[in-house]
Amino acid sequence: MAKFAPRIKGDQRELGLGRHITTQGRLINADGSFNVIRHSNSFWDNAYYDLVTMSNWRFFLMIFFTFTTINALFASLYLLGGTEQLSSTPTNSYFDAWMHAFFFSSQTITTVGYGHISPTSFSASLLASLESFFGLLFFALISGLLYGRFSRPVAKVLFSQNALISPFQNGTAFMFRMVNPRRSELVEAEVEVSLAINQRDEETGEIARRFFRLDLEISRIAFFSMAWTIVHAINANSPLYGLTEEQLMDANAEFLILLKGTDESNEQMVHARKSYISAEVVWNAKFSPMMGRTKDQVKMEVHSHKVGEYEHLN
Amino acid sequence: MAKFAPRIKGDQRELGLGRHITTQGRLINADGSFNVIRHSNSFWDNAYYDLVTMSNWRFFLMIFFTFTTINALFASLYLLGGTEQLSSTPTNSYFDAWMHAFFFSSQTITTVGYGHISPTSFSASLLASLESFFGLLFFALISGLLYGRFSRPVAKVLFSQNALISPFQNGTAFMFRMVNPRRSELVEAEVEVSLAINQRDEETGEIARRFFRLDLEISRIAFFSMAWTIVHAINANSPLYGLTEEQLMDANAEFLILLKGTDESNEQMVHARKSYISAEVVWNAKFSPMMGRTKDQVKMEVHSHKVGEYEHLN
Amino acid sequence: MAKFAPRIKGDQRELGLGRHITTQGRLINADGSFNVIRHSNSFWDNAYYDLVTMSNWRFFLMIFFTFTTINALFASLYLLGGTEQLSSTPTNSYFDAWMHAFFFSSQTITTVGYGHISPTSFSASLLASLESFFGLLFFALISGLLYGRFSRPVAKVLFSQNALISPFQNGTAFMFRMVNPRRSELVEAEVEVSLAINQRDEETGEIARRFFRLDLEISRIAFFSMAWTIVHAINANSPLYGLTEEQLMDANAEFLILLKGTDESNEQMVHARKSYISAEVVWNAKFSPMMGRTKDQVKMEVHSHKVGEYEHLN
């Protein structure tokens, strides 16, 4: 593995990823999350985070399941005291009585309270009073979570699936492309690209991971409202200078992309991450156009789905 | 078109608007939005954004329509099992029965639940239980959207309809005026003005759009609480120096205004945008006064509606 | 008035308060608001701002009044079709019938829906369906406003009622004191003091208002968790150097205080403002101590109510 360590020089970047970092596998997954297992002690550390980041379907199923379980629990509690706890409880079968209590419970927890079933004993009245109180707390919690979910600042930026190494000016450049598919602008957008690469320590001979910041042609724009191609020229100052495709593979190179900006719809800062491992870098290709003008030359058009399209060169 | 390209020099500004930009038509519309069509793949990319930015009337009609549709749907579902599903359903006509079910549905989804109509079968009870659950989620969602709508950070700054080129010191200046019509201050307000202008590339002969930052007399103030006239002196350092009204028209000049500040009412950063195309620039005029003092000389007065008023000079 | 304009030199500060500013009266009121009348066109510009900033009592009375008015309106609407619209309507007097309808309305809008009164006609059912829908929107709006009210970032900093000019080192200093009465810290607190003062223009002879930034001994601290005395030393670099109490009065001097910091309880930036006019500046006095230690020397104590206490010196 000696050939992959041609004494890279450059601006080392402190990413907080440590020295004990694995030299195999990727640091950042395709979806931008870190490739790490955290052994945490407390379920509650991540409860709110999980509830606002899980998919809509999982969230809905979870609260529906909770709703049904609470109702089932209260139905059983109402029946503990016997069938005379609630008005007009059927007495022919336990299942019918239980379903009767279940419906009463759901009418109580949602505060519908038709009244065709009503509590007839002291204990059932007390239980119903508690249940309606819990019900309001439960839906208050869901209200908050729903708002937390859809107001959460998220950068919905699409990245090209591959990064390219393309001809640029008189040499080559490392490039990738991003598009903002939303109608709300990302203002003061800023991007930072780091190269994570294995290097053998001169003294100890151990392989360690090093992080280099890559200079970009344009790293900050006033509005990220359409497409943006990020370009790092591979010149003599670049840590990539002189490296071949095979050397990048051998050195387990990974390009870490960090984007930040302010989402104009809610004026909150958003962050997006992306990584390209060396197998995701295509050499000698260029991105296909994805922006155009309307026929009357008056408006611009952006085709978001073309963000990853490229063509191989000769 | 050669006459419009007198080799403009100046601080080029990276706005993120790209090189493929159309050289006709305006970049930013009168309301501050970008003049661009985005072909996005997913409806959900913009769902929250649309729901919090649509007009109050459209929002209200949309949720009212949704409310009515859900009720109509559930009314039909209740009747699927026959007229004996709900208590006291009229049997004389399907329409009467359906309206009966519709009213029951609305009493269920809103959790009013008078009880003079109640579910009498197992399936109707189950359906009602589901409907009240959905109803609470629906109104929880609306609660969140309403809060999202009125707490959204928006800079309600009024801009003068026209920009002026007016006498200033010993020469002229490009000017426009803004007013903050609200009682909450915009603190640490900062404005940035860029000139977008067509230029012919020396080498390729192609016409491209260039962006120049214009120096301002005052670009940042501690409080934007009243009126603010932005002044760019057209001196030898200005990209506008020596250009005539016709040349600006020919070069499709557009002045892009970016304002940011912190709205003191909720302490959130807000951004406002405005653009003046060359046809909206009035030459040789000055703004009419819009601020005064009360008769007792003790308070200042601002007349917001006069923000765009100007007078032509001889 | 010539004596008040001893050619003040110093760092002029652009506060955004303009040149047309009145030279009488104060710029900033005692409560931190600007002393300005804004003639705005639209009620809606300030609706949300007013609703979240009005006093708790006014807010409560306003929504209670709205609640009652809507109920009264719907009560009248229910009775338009006659007394047979709602079940068990009393027919002896219009007032009794109206109150009956009023109670039904309040049971509908709050979604209580006991059911001892229920709609008996098509039109009343339809109206009740609408009312419950409006009711939920109304309380959803109030939910949001309540959250907007108590989560609004506000710096509850107490300022001393007077500023002092006190002995300091070998000369004197302009001083005032602030205290944070809350248990949540204000982190990275920063204060800026400007002097607004009348000056006669050398050339035109007109009196204009000038703004000078005053250098502070300490203008930024990591935590504003207790008391903080702000000190501007009146040395040769100070615009106040050599000015007497009378001269400050004559020149209508006003000290504008701007404080910002991050409230740790919600991590939002907050701003506070205060102004001292020359009549509120006490000469030759010093602030009384307001911090101490508990008897065991282990804890500090802050007495917030003493923030304005001072003693005259000989």
Added chain:
Amino acid sequence: MAKFAPRIKGDQRELGLGRHITTQGRLINADGSFNVIRHSNSFWDNAYYDLVTMSNWRFFLMIFFTFTTINALFASLYLLGGTEQLSSTPTNSYFDAWMHAFFFSSQTITTVGYGHISPTSFSASLLASLESFFGLLFFALISGLLYGRFSRPVAKVLFSQNALISPFQNGTAFMFRMVNPRRSELVEAEVEVSLAINQRDEETGEIARRFFRLDLEISRIAFFSMAWTIVHAINANSPLYGLTEEQLMDANAEFLILLKGTDESNEQMVHARKSYISAEVVWNAKFSPMMGRTKDQVKMEVHSHKVGEYEHLN
């Protein structure tokens, strides 16, 4: 106490903790709060802060107690007018009648409104109308508080229980360790360490507290997503240089740790504080490893609970 004041030099840090600070006891408690008693005038200054920071159990008990108290109050009010105010009130005992009214009240305040109990008099109807209105406000308030509680930006960073003074390069270093136990990253994390230490004033002979900023090997990282060991090298530039364990004790040394960063889950700035008094500093020890790799070398693992583990060195 003379031996503890070896003329410490260094970058003095303005923390806003004042000169009147106690020279005994700690400044910052183990949980990060300041060790200060604030005598505030107004309960309302801290009401919202207390409601969103109290423990979940205390919050739940508080609203449950409030709910029960309001119901008890209204139950008594309904009975003021006699037992004929509410339908089917039992007349055999006052307790039974009161519980009947209590259940009616809870059905009203939660807007369940079964209707098997309903107001039968004018005054009871009016009271019920008011109660349901208050009920909706009460739960709207709780909704907001719940959202305020779980959306509150809090840095759940775990600090090692002890700081260490360990061998480092050719000398020693002051070290402590932090871990982020959550799945959401803390981006652009920044840490600042100050030393609070007693010093005798050369001139007055009084003992005063001084604050020195300690230089850190790495004070800012792009992502705080795993573990982070903070290192201050004790070299000739360090205020700690040459001090012994006993001298630190005598001088009541306290290390103040301030961490800030942006929580990626809600993109809000968060702050964490920690302090180590000299008794919590362990000399000649090193932290045990807490990060590793999975067996396949592909993922990293973090063991949060090991954050404080260390081993003594011979």
